[in-house]
Amino acid sequence: MPELPEVEIVRQSLDKKIKQKSIKKVIIRNKNLRVPLPKNFSSFLMNKKIIKVDRFSKYLILNFKSGEFCLIHLGMSGTIHIIDIKKKLKFTNASFYHSPILPKKHNHIELIFNSLKVIYNDPRRFGFFELVENSEKLENRFKNLGPEPFNLNFNLNYVFNYFEGKNKNIKTFLLDQKFVSGIGNIYASEILFLSKIYPFKKASLLTREDCKKIIYYSKKILLRAIKKGGSSIRDFKDTLGSSGNYQKEFKVYQQEGLRCKTIGCTDTIQKKIVSNRSTFFCNSCQN
Template sequence: MPELPEVEIVRQSLHKKIKKKSIKKVIIRNRNLRFKIPSDFESFLKNKKIIEVSRFSKYLIIHFQNEDYFLIHLGMSGTIHILDKKKPLKFTNTSFYHSPFLPKKHNHAEFIFDSLKVIYNDPRRFGFFEIINNYQDLQKRFKLMGPEPFSDKFNLNYVVNYFKKKNKDIKSFLLDQRFVSGIGNIYASEILFASKINPFKKAKRLNKNECLDIISNSKKILQQAINKGGSSIRDFKDISGNKGTFQKEFKVYQQEGANCKRTKCKGIIKKKITSNRSTFFCVSCQK
């Protein structure tokens, strides 16, 4: 599943390509995504002018001129492809998941502009679309979600108070979107390694310095991943022909059996599966 950095790369590509453009036509080939696309979806979006593409957590937010909003969540396997008539693109994929080229199957929706087509592809159909009618409803939509790691609200006071008397392990909290929004399995493992914290340590046992390390390393690692184009696990390219290279920076993720990369640590990276998720950590320096 794309995590915050990968969704941010998609956002940047879309913002660059469709800002200030109007949707001329919408074609829905399959309405059965995670939530069924309503019958008036096409007419609602037709002739809407886009003023911005933003993001919250793993959600893409299309802002329209009349203050309506269109949310896109990519789910497990969703990708967005851009076809440009004026400047044909060798690589159509705005992210690094699945084929860099437009697939022939599972193209469920097309958003047609004057010289562009934006196509939503999703083999597993866990992604979804959502229309929001005003800013107040947009705020309510994310009310139950935690702050993003980059937010000023993700601070020591918030984290310490949230962890009080909590028996759940810290790795589970980093994946819990009610606590913090946008972190997934890859980056949770990397953040905890950078913080020298065992993923299975109870949250209530973390001291203030450990909480500060988690806050700091969350911001640092996610920003590094964005700067490097995300993690291109399958080594594919985006619409500019660039590859996400953060996977070259992995210290623990998918490093099972390797020597710890921390200087002077002689530990080995271990993999443990809990709740169908793989957790990677150093058995020596993550306490």
């Protein structure tokens, strides 16, 4: 699943291409996504002018001049392809996983503008679109989600107090969007490795210093990943033909059996499956 950095790359691509443009036509080939499209989906979007494309956590937000919004969540396998109607592009994928070229199957939704179209492709159909009528409802939509790592509310008092009395392990909390929004499995393993914190340690046992490290490395790693264009776990290239490069900097994720990259450490990276999620760590460096 694309995590915050990868969704941010999609946001940047979309904002550059469709900002200040109006939707001229909507084509629905399959309305049955994770949540079926509302009956008024096409009429809601028709002739709407997009003033900007925002993001919160792993959600893309189309901001319309009318004051309404459309949320897009890519789910596990959703990708967005930008097609230039006048100029044939070799690479169309503005997203993260899968082919850089528009697939022939599973193109469920098309938003057509004057000179380009945006196509939503999703083989597993775990993604969804959601229509929001105003800013108050948008704010209410995200009220149960935690702050993003970049938000000022993701601070020492918030993190340390949140963990008080909590017996779940810290890895579980980093994946819990009610605690912090946008971190997924890849970056959670990397954050805990650099913080030198054992992923299965109870959150209530973390010190204030531990919490400082988690805050610091959450920001540092996600910002670095955005700068590097995200992590291309597979053969991802964006609309410019560029690959995400952060995977070249992985310390533990998908490094099982390899020697730990910490200077002086002779241990190897281990992997454990917890709740059907892979966790990568160094037993010597993280305690």
